Amino acid sequence: QVQLQESGPGLVKPSETLSLTCSISGGSISTYYWNWVRQPPGKPLEWIGYIYDSGYTDYNPAFKSRATLSVDASNNQFSLKLTSVTAADTATYFCAGIVGGAFETWGQGTMVTVSS
Amino acid sequence: VLTQPPSVSGAPGQRVTISCTGTSSNIGAGYAVHWYQHLPGTGPKLLVYGNTNRPSGVPDRFSGSKSATSASLAITGLQAEDEADYYCQSFDSSVNIYVFGTGTTVTV
Numbered sequence: 001q002v003q004l005q006e007s008g009p010g011l012v013k014p015s016e017t018l019s020l021t022c023s024i025s026g027g028s029i030s031t032y033y034w035n036w037v038r039q040p041p042g043k044p045l046e047w048i049g050y051i052y053d054s055g056y057t058d059y060n061p062a063f064k065s066r067a068t069l070s071v072d073a074s075n076n077q078f079s080l081k082l083t084s085v086t087a088a089d090t091a092t093y094f095c096a097g098i099v100g101g102a103f104e105t106w107g108q109g110t111m112v113t114v115s116s
Numbered sequence: 117v118l119t120q121p122p123s124v125s126g127a128p129g130q131r132v133t134i135s136c137t138g139t140s141s142n143i144g145a146g147y148a149v150h151w152y153q154h155l156p157g158t159g160p161k162l163l164v165y166g167n168t169n170r171p172s173g174v175p176d177r178f179s180g181s182k183s184a185t186s187a188s189l190a191i192t193g194l195q196a197e198d199e200a201d202y203y204c205q206s207f208d209s210s211v212n213i214y215v216f217g218t219g220t221t222v223t224v
Contacts, residue, residue: 004159035214045160045203045216060213094159100166101207101214102150106159 002027004095004107012089012114018082022095022107029053029073032097032104036069036080039109040091050098051078085114117142118204118217125223126194134220136187136204142215144185147207151180151189154201154219163202164189191222199224 008020022034036048049059051069059067063082071078082089090113097105119137126132136149143149149167152160162171164180167187177192187206191198204217 044218045205047214047216058212061211062213096159098214101148102162102165103152103160103205103214104162104165104171106161108157108159 002031002097002105004097004105006093006095006107006110008093008110008112010111010113012085012112013116014086014114015084018080018085018089018112018114020080020093020095020110020112022078022080024076024078029071029076029078032099034069034071034078035096035098035103036067037094037096037103037106038091039094040088043091045094046091048080048082087114090114117208117215118206120202120204120217120220122218123221123223128194128196128224130194131190131192132194132222133191134189134202134204134222136189136217138185138187138206139208140185141210142185142206142208143182143187145209147209149180149182149187150205151178152203152205153198154203160203194224196224198222 003025005023012018030053033050035050051057066083068081092109094109095107096103124132151164154160167182208215
């Protein structure tokens with residue numbers, strides 16, 4: 001059974017870059033399209049983008065090129081970088097694997113606060 | 117983009133339903149609806165995929181349906197452990213993104 005674990009700083013300063021990594025265990029990196037989804041406090045879930053093991057990516061246009069996903073197949077990890085963060089980027093960030101349009105497996109999430 | 121009631125409640129053993137209303141560019145365009153259960157401090161759990169299908173291990177008390185531009189999740193035989201937030205999810209072709217519902221808190 002695939003398990004996902006997010007890691008990264010819990011506090012980021014405004015205008016800086018948020019960087020998170022998702023470690024995959026118990027399965028192949030080729031099993032899913034790998035996604036980042038976030039949930040600001042009190043708000044619904046929001047899809048950020050996905051990456052496949054080939055490096056193919058797709059993004060939510062709402063992030064206007066601020067988001068970059070990358071994959072490290074040798075270490076079974078994928079990552080998110082979100083540039084020029086503001087307080088509006090404060091959220092719990094989840095990594096998730098999608099197949100057939102459904103997010104089948106999720107990490108537990110990591111809370112990121114944007115504040116000086 | 118997908119609208120859900122903020123909350124529903126029911127007594128143990130009762131049946132509750134959660135609606136998910138979309139538009140002609142998502143549910144109405146034929147894209148599948150999926151449902152998730154979300155408990156605090158954990159990642160969401162897939163409950164129903166492809167409108168009506170349950171992953172292995174999900175009790176048959178949970179069932180999904182879809183019609184026109186909306187979908188529903190029904191929970192029968194409500195149990196205390198069902199208290200959670202529930203989200204629907206689909207794909208929207210107007211902006212080519214995966215979209216989630218506004219979320220519904222179920223209280224038992």
